[in-house]
Amino acid sequence: MNKNTPRMGSYLFPILIVLMLFSFFGDYFSPYTEISVDQLVSKIEKGEVKEITSKGREVKLKLSNDTLVKSNLPREFQDTFYDNYLKDRVEKGQIKYTGLTESNGMALSTIIPSLITLVGVGFLFYILISKSANAGNQASQFAKNRAKLNLDKNNHVKFKDVAGLKEEKEEMYELVDFLRNPKKYIDQGARIPKGVLLMGQPGTGKTYLSKAVAGEAEVPFYSISGSDFVEMYVGVGASRVRDMFTEAKKNAPCIIFIDEIDAVGRKRGSGLGGGHDEREQTLNQLLVEMDGFSKNEGIIIIAATNRPDILDPALLRPGRFDRTIQIGMPDVREREEILQVHTRNKKLASDVNLANIAKATSGFSPAELENLTNEAALLAARYRKENITSDLIEEAAIKVMAGPEKKSAAVIERERKLTAYHEAGHAVTAEFLPELDPVHIITIVPRGNAGGFTAYIPEEDKSFRTRNEMKNRIVSLLGGRAAEELILDDISTGASNDIERATQIARSMVKTYGFSDKLGPILYNDGSGNMFLGGNEYSSGDHYSEQTAVLIDSEVTSIIKDSYDRAKEILSNHKDFLEELAQLLLKQETIRKAEYDEIAKKYSVKENISSEIEEI
Numbered sequence: 213m214n215k216n217t218p219r220m221g222s223y224l225f226p227i228l229i230v231l232m233l234f235s236f237f238g239d240y241f242s243p244y245t246e247i248s249v250d251q252l253v254s255k256i257e258k259g260e261v262k263e264i265t266s267k268g269r270e271v272k273l274k275l276s277n278d279t280l281v282k283s284n285l286p287r288e289f290q291d292t293f294y295d296n297y298l299k300d301r302v303e304k305g306q307i308k309y310t311g312l313t314e315s316n317g318m319a320l321s322t323i324i325p326s327l328i329t330l331v332g333v334g335f336l337f338y339i340l341i342s343k344s345a346n347a348g349n350q351a352s353q354f355a356k357n358r359a360k361l362n363l364d365k366n367n368h369v370k371f372k373d374v375a376g377l378k379e380e381k382e383e384m385y386e387l388v389d390f391l392r393n394p395k396k397y398i399d400q401g402a403r404i405p406k407g408v409l410l411m412g413q414p415g416t417g418k419t420y421l422s423k424a425v426a427g428e429a430e431v432p433f434y435s436i437s438g439s440d441f442v443e444m445y446v447g448v449g450a451s452r453v454r455d456m457f458t459e460a461k462k463n464a465p466c467i468i469f470i471d472e473i474d475a476v477g478r479k480r481g482s483g484l485g486g487g488h489d490e491r492e493q494t495l496n497q498l499l500v501e502m503d504g505f506s507k508n509e510g511i512i513i514i515a516a517t518n519r520p521d522i523l524d525p526a527l528l529r530p531g532r533f534d535r536t537i538q539i540g541m542p543d544v545r546e547r548e549e550i551l552q553v554h555t556r557n558k559k560l561a562s563d564v565n566l567a568n569i570a571k572a573t574s575g576f577s578p579a580e581l582e583n584l585t586n587e588a589a590l591l592a593a594r595y596r597k598e599n600i601t602s603d604l605i606e607e608a609a610i611k612v613m614a615g616p617e618k619k620s621a622a623v624i625e626r627e628r629k630l631t632a633y634h635e636a637g638h639a640v641t642a643e644f645l646p647e648l649d650p651v652h653i654i655t656i657v658p659r660g661n662a663g664g665f666t667a668y669i670p671e672e673d674k675s676f677r678t679r680n681e682m683k684n685r686i687v688s689l690l691g692g693r694a695a696e697e698l699i700l701d702d703i704s705t706g707a708s709n710d711i712e713r714a715t716q717i718a719r720s721m722v723k724t725y726g727f728s729d730k731l732g733p734i735l736y737n738d739g740s741g742n743m744f745l746g747g748n749e750y751s752s753g754d755h756y757s758e759q760t761a762v763l764i765d766s767e768v769t770s771i772i773k774d775s776y777d778r779a780k781e782i783l784s785n786h787k788d789f790l791e792e793l794a795q796l797l798l799k800q801e802t803i804r805k806a807e808y809d810e811i812a813k814k815y816s817v818k819e820n821i822s823s824e825i826e827e828i
């Protein structure tokens with residue numbers, strides 16, 4: 213529809229409505245009162261009529277008292293009316309008669325309202341039709357629009373920008389080579405995967421690596437999220453999948469990146485309430501399309517998920533996502549490389565040592581590391597520093613870890629005191645437990661949800677942990693709460709996160725790692741069967757009897773209780789250390805490693821409290 217029409221319509225329309233109303237109900241506004249034919253005849257016979265105008269069956273009269281009346285003649289009356297009632301009187305000059313011919317009347321007053329009505333109705337139709345046509349358009353485009361692949365035109369990511377991931381890059385390099393000169397592979401009869409599935413936690417670089425493949429091969433990078441396919445309306449998702457492939461074929465060679473493939477690719481016939489028809493249709497369409505395009509069309513689909521366990525096995529069959537690459541969290545060396553990549557274009561002060569930062573950022577995902585370098589640069593700009601110093605990096609790291617400082621939140625003194633003893637409790641317990649990482653920073657500046665926190669530097673990346681180490685970890689997690697109870701004789705809600713983590717560790721010690729002597733080395737949960745997360749089973753997925761459940765609970769409880777007692781024991785043996793740390797925290801809010809080490813030296817070397825040292 214032309215853009216001007218609605219505006220024109222906006223004033224044309226009311227006018228038409230008024231005209232139509234007039235033509236329909238015009239009679240109500242006319243000055244003539246309606247009378248019956250009997251009355252009409254009697255008025256004529258009584259000689260009360262001055263003038264008569266007749267038009268077809270309608271007669272309008274002007275009475276002698278000047279009132280206006282009208283009447284409609286019955287059809288059989290129409291032809292004889294003049295002769296029978298008027299002829300004599302008109303000829304005698306008693307009544308003035310105007311007979312309008314039928315056709316005239318039509319022209320003037322019947323046709324015009326009808327015309328107006330016609331035009332009006334036509335116009336209405338026009339609006340309605342064009343509106344619904346528009347709506348139809350919208351409906352069909354609706355399916356298309358959102359499935360529109362996002363083309364990243366500024367994709368400059370190359371393999372050299374991807375730190376670490378050596379093997380992964382090598383595997384992906386084959387795809388690059390294929391996209392660059394498919395002919396080589398076609399001649400060789402080699403089968404190149406149509407689809408690659410990247411599995412890994414959020415922020416581990418699945419998108420980034422895929423972009424690098426496109427960047428390296430110099431082909432377009434299209435991305436779409438699995439959740440874009442999933443809609444309320446049945447059939448929309450499937451048509452989106454179809455459109456996506458049509459579009460991709462037009463732009464081949466190219467990479468299509470489907471993020472969160474689990475949103476569509478979930479196991480069929482699973483989850484609560486049976487299947488989800490729409491999702492299944494979408495998934496089926498995806499499978500059909502993937503089977504349909506020949507392997508050498510130059511389209512490679514890379515999908516990403518962090519829930520590979522819930523994917524429909526059909527997706528992973530040959531000819532579909534038949535290659536899966538696991539992307540893990542970076543280790544210390546990889547973290548250093550990632551930091552190098554992202555500080556390449558930033559000015560670092562000479563005191564910055566990326567290796568040390570890499571050490572202190574255990575558990576950071578690549579995305580968080582990238583975020584850290586960016587935050588540090590922002591801080592440097594805010595403080596108008598020439599370059600990024602290690603202090604700024606530390607501040608940025610804390611910000612990334614715990615959210616920005618809540619400078620405005622006034623913390624009441626009692627709360628500060630609780631937090632100071634709580635954090636000192638963590639540090640002191642950790643200090644006197646073997647196998648725990650050294651304290652890196654303690655602070656009572658509130659950030660995010662935390663009132664304060666204590667961070668440790670892991671000496672090295674450990675991929676396995678011993679039973680003692682896990683127990684000790686629980687002790688130091690509970691050290692915060694223990695200090696509150698010991699010193700202030702009151703406990704706060706601030707420890708809820710510690711308690712949650714301690715409980716998780718204790719449960720996994722018993723159920724997953726077989727660390728409990730009573731239960732033995734048996735796996736008590738397989739974690740796969742959670743139906744709320746799309747698993748296949750309606751059971752809880754844990755395979756053990758009621759008695760075992762009771763035993764597990766009592767084992768977990770006793771681990772936690774023992775650990776808590778141990779934490780209290782350590783703290784009461786080292787109250788002066790706890791006191792000094794807490795007081796210093798109250799004074800200066802943050803204690804960094806060097807300062808902490810000084811204080812800790814005064815009180816002890818790590819003593820070996822744990823009696824049994826059992827390695828796994």
Ligand code: ADP
Nearest residue numbers: 374375414415416417418419420550578579582
């Ligand atoms: P995912 O898709 O796995 O959730 P992204 O690919 O979006 O994660 O990664 C987020 C950011 O992390 C990227 O923009 C990039 O800056 C950084 N990043 C991820 N992996 C690497 C890597 N191997 N080297 C350097 N930077 C990386």
Ligand code: ZN
Nearest residue numbers: 634692707710
């Ligand atoms: Zn705590």
